Amino acid sequence: MLSVSGLETFYGPAQALFDVGFDVPRGRVVALLGRNGAGKSTTLKSIMGLVSPARGRIVFAGQDVVGLRPHQLYRLGLGYVPEERRIFTGLTVEENLTVGQQPPRPELPPWTAEKLYALFPNLTDVRRRLGGQISGGEQQMLTIARTLMGNPLVLLLDEPSTGLAPRITAQLAQAILDLRESGLTVLLSEQNLRFAAAIADHAVILETGRVRWSGAMTTLDSATKEALLTV
Numbered sequence: 001m002l003s004v005s006g007l008e009t010f011y012g013p014a015q016a017l018f019d020v021g022f023d024v025p026r027g028r029v030v031a032l033l034g035r036n037g038a039g040k041s042t043t044l045k046s047i048m049g050l051v052s053p054a055r056g057r058i059v060f061a062g063q064d065v066v067g068l069r070p071h072q073l074y075r076l077g078l079g080y081v082p083e084e085r086r087i088f089t090g091l092t093v094e095e096n097l098t099v100g101q102q103p104p105r106p107e108l109p110p111w112t113a114e115k116l117y118a119l120f121p122n123l124t125d126v127r128r129r130l131g132g133q134i135s136g137g138e139q140q141m142l143t144i145a146r147t148l149m150g151n152p153l154v155l156l157l158d159e160p161s162t163g164l165a166p167r168i169t170a171q172l173a174q175a176i177l178d179l180r181e182s183g184l185t186v187l188l189s190e191q192n193l194r195f196a197a198a199i200a201d202h203a204v205i206l207e208t209g210r211v212r213w214s215g216a217m218t219t220l221d222s223a224t225k226e227a228l229l230t231v
């Protein structure tokens with residue numbers, strides 16, 4: 001569904017990614033792991049066209065997409081939820097969902113506000129409240145819900161569990177598993193290994209901009225965790 005190879009991205013003269021490559025199969029959840037500064041966000045931003053890779057290929061749904069602008073990628077079916085929450089604080093929760101709405105795609109059943117309230121029950125109670133007047137966890141869920149209203153084929157999530165209370169994190173994990181069940185493909189970056197292990201099929205571990213380990217989540221051994229993830 002999404003395939004990255006030989007990706008090299010720079011910030012000015014500083015190289016952030018070195019020959020990064022991995023595959024995200026259709027209907028799977030892949031977790032990008034690694035310590036602070038490993039290059040997780042840069043990888044997601046490179047895929048979404050927010051930073052321009054100097055080299056490498058990104059193939060999405062059979063099309064080479066390097067060089068396309070974020071709005072073009074969004075229309076093709078890449079949904080992106082950045083680390084910082086992105087909602088309209090002056091619009092209600094309900095209105096936030098409506099403005100995200102995009103035409104349905106033949107590949108997947110279209111999202112409606114009602115389906116999203118079922119997926120994120122917390123949002124139901126606050127649906128008439130302004131985006132600026134709901135909790136951080138609710139804003140995080142609203143950002144994901146709003147992105148889903150664009151009917152993406154692949155959802156990119158940058159550290160979705162950051163700043164969430166454990167109870168909310170558990171709900172979010174369940175929501176992502178439900179999304180996977182519905183046929184969505186998910187690539188997420190995470191520092192929370194427990195959260196990632198609960199939802200991801202595959203893991204890709206970055207260290208200083210290079211892929212150091214990748215494989216089935218269930219085969220991630222403690223020596224690798226110690227070497228590449230433990231802080």
Ligand SMILES: Nc1ncnc2c1ncn2[C@@H]1O[C@H](COP(=O)(O)OP(=O)(O)OP(=O)(O)O)[C@@H](O)[C@H]1O
Nearest residue numbers: 011014016034035036037038039040041042043191
């Ligand atoms: N806008 C920027 N300008 C210059 N350097 C940057 C910029 N953004 C990131 N970097 C650098 O690129 C490298 C990778 O950063 P990136 O944000 O991708 O890491 P990350 O794995 O997402 O880390 P974190 O877990 O802290 O979010 C780091 O060395 C970082 O300092």
Ligand SMILES: [Mg+2]
Nearest residue numbers: 040041042083
């Ligand atoms: Mg990051």
